[in-house]
Amino acid sequence: MPNGGGLDFMQLLDKLDYFEMKRGDRFFMDEKLKERIDGIILSDIGIDPATIDADKPIRDQISLDSMQFVSLIAKLEIELDVELPIAIMQVNTLREFYGAIQQALRERN
Numbered sequence: 001m002p003n004g005g006g007l008d009f010m011q012l013l014d015k016l017d018y019f020e021m022k023r024g025d026r027f028f029m030d031e032k033l034k035e036r037i038d039g040i041i042l043s044d045i046g047i048d049p050a051t052i053d054a055d056k057p058i059r060d061q062i063s064l065d066s067m068q069f070v071s072l073i074a075k076l077e078i079e080l081d082v083e084l085p086i087a088i089m090q091v092n093t094l095r096e097f098y099g100a101i102q103q104a105l106r107e108r109n
Contacts, residue, residue: 029102037101040079044072054095076101082108 038049045068052061064072069089077084080101088100 029098033102033105034098036080037076037098040076041072044075049094052094054098055093057092058094058097080105
């Protein structure tokens with residue numbers, strides 16, 4: 001039930017994507033941020049993230065060499081104005097990738 005004309009809890013959840021990282025950390029990612037990251041991925045490597053299963057290893061689903069991945073990381077850092085940790089090179093799934101970006105953005109603020 002909305003209070004004061006704002007969003008109620010269920011409406012708020014509809015506006016957020018839920019992600020759970022491998023180590024069990026839970027957090028919410030704003031849909032606009034996810035769309036922005038997805039747009040950067042699509043423009044940089046030409047693959048629509050919607051076609052990737054977020055819970056399966058990325059490298060099993062797409063052919064991406066290390067130089068392409070480094071280029072993608074650099075573009076994300078520039079576009080999102082954030083320094084991503086070197087550990088992002090070790091992520092296994094798209095869900096972990098989103099999580100690492102979200103964590104870096106949280107730590108920046």
